[in-house]
Amino acid sequence: MTRRRTFAQQQHHAQTDEAGNQWLSIEEAARLLGVGQSTLRRWSDAGLVPVYRTAGGHRRYREADLLALLKSEERPRRRLSRKALVDLSFALYHSQLTAQVASRPWYSRYQPEHLAELRALGRQLVELAFRIVNRAVDREELLRAGRTIGQRYGEISAQAGLTPAEAAEAFLAFRAPTYLAITQFAEREDIPTRRVLRLLGELTILLDEVLLATLRSLEPDTSLTRSVS
Structure with a gap:
């Protein structure tokens, strides 16, 4: 034989x-x-x-x-899924998306320390997204945490001298690893399509709140203007 x-x-x-x-x-x-x-x-x-x-x-x-x-696929899949997929999504982001946004005028106005903090905030955002997947957090608590991240996004963008429109464009680029991590996680874990769509819907609500908080933090302080006048 x-x-x-x-x-x-x-x-x-x-x-x-x-x-x-x-x-x-x-x-x-x-x-x-x-x-x-x-x-x-x-x-x-x-x-x-x-x-x-x-x-x-x-x-x-x-x-x-x-x-x-x-x-041994069944063991490492669950052991590596979160941290590894966060790492992979950020690696993909830096290798592909950074090359696309690096030519944008606003990108060069971020200092190295700004970019480092933005990356850290991006990782926090990915972790929040995984809490949606694991249903490990109250919805209002999740949105509050997202708004806090968004406020800091806006503060950093203001320090860099970005306009609200530029800050919004920057956020749309920096949020990419969040979607990448969740979609890759869904593929690895064979999550049913219906649940994936629901997760992406909840993730979009979260990211919309983050973006709104980013833009609010860039608004001029009208209370200070009124007190001066």
Whole structure:
């Protein structure tokens, strides 16, 4: 009886070292895991999947590592889902969206310390979003926390000299990791479509409140104007 060949042997391009390890290219590894190459790159960069580099800088994956990951998928999925997906969503944000907004006039007016705090606020926003998923917070409490984040967004934007319209545009860009984290979480956990739509609706309500709080904090202090007059 013919023995079943390994996945790597079936692909013809995989290499075997002296220890008998089968090494896969990123294309072969992504096919084995059933994900896209860009997803596998993000997982590798976040330390979720072991990856090695050739002398020429090419990524190589050991088939045994990937098979072990597949066999233990149910355990790490829940252990890594929140922190890992937050990290992955921010990695994607910085690699793609930052390149898009960096050319906007308002972006250069944020100082490095502003951007660092905005990133921290963004992570807090993602954590609030996960509390929606876990139903671990009262709705009013959630909205209050969101408004607090929005107020700080506005204060930072005011310090940077942004107009309300520019601050709104900035927030729309900085909120991207929140949607990314939740959609990736939903995909990994196989959440039913109906519940995903409900979660996204609740998330939109939260983010709308954050945006409104951002804009309110940029409004001139009319009480001070009245007292002076």
